[in-house]
Amino acid sequence: MLLDLRIKNFVIIDSLTVTFNQGLNILSGETGAGKSILIDALSGVLGEKMSVDMIRTGFDRASLEAVFDISALTGLKQILEESGIENEDDTLIIHRELFANGKGRCYANSVQIPIAKLKEISENLIDIHGQNEHQNIINTARHRELLDSFGSLNSEVSAVKSMHEKLTSIRNKINSFQIDEREKARRIEFNTFSVKEIESASLKIGEDEELKAESNLLSNSEKLFTEINNTADLITGDTGVLRNLKKAEMSLSKISDIDPNISSILDTIRESLYSLEDSTSVLHDYKNSVDFSPERVNQVEERLNLIQALKKKYGDTIQEILQYAEKAKSELETINSSEEQLEQLKDQEKKTVKEAKELALDLSEKRKAAAQKLEELVIKELNDLGMSGTIFKISITREISADGDIDTGDKKYILYPHGLDRIEFMLSANEGEDLKQLRKVASGGEMSRIMLALKNVIQSADIVDTLIFDEVDAGISGKTAEIVGRKLKNLSKRRQVLLITHLPQIAAMSDSHYLVQKGKNDGRVTTVIKNLSEKEKIREVARMLAGAEITDISIKHAEELIERAGTY
Numbered sequence: 001m002l003l004d005l006r007i008k009n010f011v012i013i014d015s016l017t018v019t020f021n022q023g024l025n026i027l028s029g030e031t032g033a034g035k036s037i038l039i040d041a042l043s044g045v046l047g048e049k050m051s052v053d054m055i056r057t058g059f060d061r062a063s064l065e066a067v068f069d070i071s072a073l074t075g076l077k078q079i080l081e082e083s084g085i086e087n088e089d090d091t092l093i094i095h096r097e098l099f100a101n102g103k104g105r106c107y108a109n110s111v112q113i114p115i116a117k118l119k120e121i122s123e124n125l126i127d128i129h130g131q132n133e134h135q136n137i138i139n140t141a142r143h144r145e146l147l148d149s150f151g152s153l154n155s156e157v158s159a160v161k162s163m164h165e166k167l168t169s170i171r172n173k174i175n176s177f178q179i180d181e182r183e184k185a186r187r188i189e190f191n192t193f194s195v196k197e198i199e200s201a202s203l204k205i206g207e208d209e210e211l212k213a214e215s216n217l218l219s220n221s222e223k224l225f226t227e228i229n230n231t232a233d234l235i236t237g238d239t240g241v242l243r244n245l246k247k248a249e250m251s252l253s254k255i256s257d258i259d260p261n262i263s264s265i266l267d268t269i270r271e272s273l274y275s276l277e278d279s280t281s282v283l284h285d286y287k288n289s290v291d292f293s294p295e296r297v298n299q300v301e302e303r304l305n306l307i308q309a310l311k312k313k314y315g316d317t318i319q320e321i322l323q324y325a326e327k328a329k330s331e332l333e334t335i336n337s338s339e340e341q342l343e344q345l346k347d348q349e350k351k352t353v354k355e356a357k358e359l360a361l362d363l364s365e366k367r368k369a370a371a372q373k374l375e376e377l378v379i380k381e382l383n384d385l386g387m388s389g390t391i392f393k394i395s396i397t398r399e400i401s402a403d404g405d406i407d408t409g410d411k412k413y414i415l416y417p418h419g420l421d422r423i424e425f426m427l428s429a430n431e432g433e434d435l436k437q438l439r440k441v442a443s444g445g446e447m448s449r450i451m452l453a454l455k456n457v458i459q460s461a462d463i464v465d466t467l468i469f470d471e472v473d474a475g476i477s478g479k480t481a482e483i484v485g486r487k488l489k490n491l492s493k494r495r496q497v498l499l500i501t502h503l504p505q506i507a508a509m510s511d512s513h514y515l516v517q518k519g520k521n522d523g524r525v526t527t528v529i530k531n532l533s534e535k536e537k538i539r540e541v542a543r544m545l546a547g548a549e550i551t552d553i554s555i556k557h558a559e560e561l562i563e564r565a566g567t568y
Contacts (some may be wrong), residue, residue: 001496002126002466003091004067012518014526023511024492027500028540029528033516034302035500035526037130040471042066046122047106047115048122050098060100068092068125072465073308076124085111092125094118128468129451138439144423147394150458151370156363161417163356167405170349178340183339184335192329194314198325201306203318208307215300232283235276242280245273356415357406363419367396376455381453382536391428392453393435396421448456456487456496468498473494473506481505485565504544508561514536538562542556 012034027035044050045064055062070076070343071090077129080087085108095107096118106118113121124474153503236242252266252443305320314324371394378392398420404412406420415419429446438450449472469488473481485506491497492511501507520529532540538558539550546554 002498003068003069004065005038005042005045006065006067007038008063008065009059009392010041010044010062010064011037011054011056012525013037013529014056014521014524016527016529018514018527018529019531020496020498021512022496024489024509025496025498025512025514026507026510027498027514027516028502028507028544029185029516030518033518034517036470038516038529039468042126042468043128045094045096046100046126046128047096047119050096050104052098052100055058055100056488057062057349063095064097065095065281067305068094070125070464073124076121079121079124080108080230081421083108083111083113085109085113092121094121094407095126107440123464126468127451127464129447129470129472132532135414140424140437143425144418144421146372146454147374147460151366153366153370155365156366157418158358159418160164160356160359160363160415163352163359164415166358167349167391168354170345170352174342174349177345188332188335189320189435194328195325195332198310198314198321200559201308202308203307204320205318208304208318211300211304211307215297215304228283228286232280235280235283242273245269245276249273263326307397309348322480340436348420353405357408360406360415361408361421364396365421367419367421367423371396377457378450378453381456381552384480384483385449385453386476386484388428389447390450391435392450393426393428395426395435425516426428452484452491454485455491464495466496470500473497473501473503477503478505485509489565490533502544504558505539507537507544508558510537513540515540 001022002020005020007013020040027038029035040054041064044054045066048384050062069090070087070092075088076092077087080092086203087109093109094108095110096104098104104115106113106115108121140184148154159194234240249266249269251268252262256263256266301386310321311317314321321553375394379390382388382390382392398413399422400411401414403414403416406413406534425438427438427450428435438447449496451467452469452472470506472488473484481503482505484505485508488497488499488506489509499506507513513536515530515532515536517528517530519523520526530536538555541558541561542554544548545557
């Protein structure tokens with residue numbers, strides 16, 4: 001439900017805030033007071049096109065903001081959640097700015113969003129019916145949704161959609177198997193060779209790093225042997241450290257019992273002696289392990305070259321090479337077993353097409369029955385609304401194609417996720433005229449009455465909580481005006497309705513009445529709106545009855561209209 005509308009520097013509006021209520025909200029006022037500007041502002045905040053000439057002269061931007069209670073709109077809440085827009089208190093604030101340079105910004109609960117997202121959100125908030133273009137009913141995709149909701153066919157539609165998804169999945173799998181024979185032979189040959197080449201190499205993870213380390217040692221083996229030999233000689237040779245250290249140990253041991261301090265020095269020398277002897281032993285073993293074998297050098301280099309060659313073909317690491325081999329083996333198994341699996345999938349496809357055909361044809365028949373009933377009810381409503389002679393027809397067609405999934409009679413039809421049918425509402429507004437698309441045949445006032453008829457018949461199918469009607473009273477008066485008012489009053493019991501009207505019979509039905517007037521601010525004309533009290537409402541209805549000069553008779557007549565409206 002629309003709670004508040006805030007407008008700033010828009011056309012002739014300086015700054016305006018309007019709070020709307022549940023039920024039937026009537027807006028009235030003299031021609032040119034700015035009622036249509038309010039509709040333009042609402043259309044703008046809902047994502048319709050805006051131009052820079054809508055910015056009030058002398059200002060660099062226009063600002064539009066609408067506040068909604070979305071507690072009952074579960075579908076919209078899901079859209080907001082998926083878009084990362086929080087709405088913890090079930091309130092949605094849409095804010096839109098237009099700048100003099102033609103650029104603009106849109107926000108939903110302070111989150112900046114693109115205009116496409118704003119339009120997606122607004123489709124769940126308000127329908128505006130009249131001269132403006134924010135009309136779900138001219139969107140033919142909505143025609144099918146409305147018919148299906150009216151006929152309570154949502155479960156049947158879901159069943160067809162599930163079957164369509166299943167069929168699509170099966171066909172995607174079939175396509176993945178159906179590679180031509182030449183490509184199949186090439187894949188078998190290549191994968192067989194790859195698996196054989198990789199497996200024959202008997203690779204081990206980390207092997208390449210170990211071989212590189214060994215190669216480094218082998219290439220420096222002569223230098224290693226020479227330097228280790230020199231080091232050992234310096235330690236154990238005739239003049240080496242070890243021999244001299246032993247002499248020092250013997251000398252100190254002769255005098256260690258004379259002075260205790262010498263004993264501690266002796267212990268240190270002996271520890272050094274033991275460490276040197278251990279190091280000498282290690283050097284000796286290392287020297288014996290140094291490999292001078294040219295044969296081993298060649299073996300290591302050949303192995304490294306083999307691993308490098310495999311890396312160029314199959315992956316940057318040994319692990320990736322091994323994974324490639326596993327993938328190739330898996331593909332070979334798939335190709336080798338594809339014929340059997342392909343036959344199984346084709347059998348599944350035939351079975352699924354048969355099931356889909358039964359569901360789609362059943363849905364189609366139920367749609368035809370629902371369409372006939374809906375046509376009758378809408379035509380009855382249109383007659384009540386002063387459009388007698390109008391023909392309302394629901395066109396249900398199918399798309400013929402040689403590649404269609406569903407064959408019936410001698411034709412094949414394309415199956416869509418929603419079924420076989422293409423549904424569109426058609427209208428002939430005058431006797432003798434051909435049926436045409438709604439957008440091409442109805443005027444603004446007629447479109448509003450058509451919408452009013454549809455809304456009264458298909459209330460449960462509506463996803464929006466707020467309906468706005470502009471010029472719904474165009475070309476009607478008297479008894480028809482009273483009937484239109486009663487229809488609107490009935491509709492407003494389940495939806496919030498905003499209505500611009502010039503007819504007192506309709507205005508008398510209001511739950512809330514707003515007077516749109518021209519005022520002045522700093523010497524400039526601006527639009528102001530006042531929520532009328534009951535007494536003020538009576539005077540406004542009287543003005544609508546009598547014109548500029550309000551008399552006691554017109555006041556009394558207004559009171560009678562309002563009193564009678566309270567009985568509906």
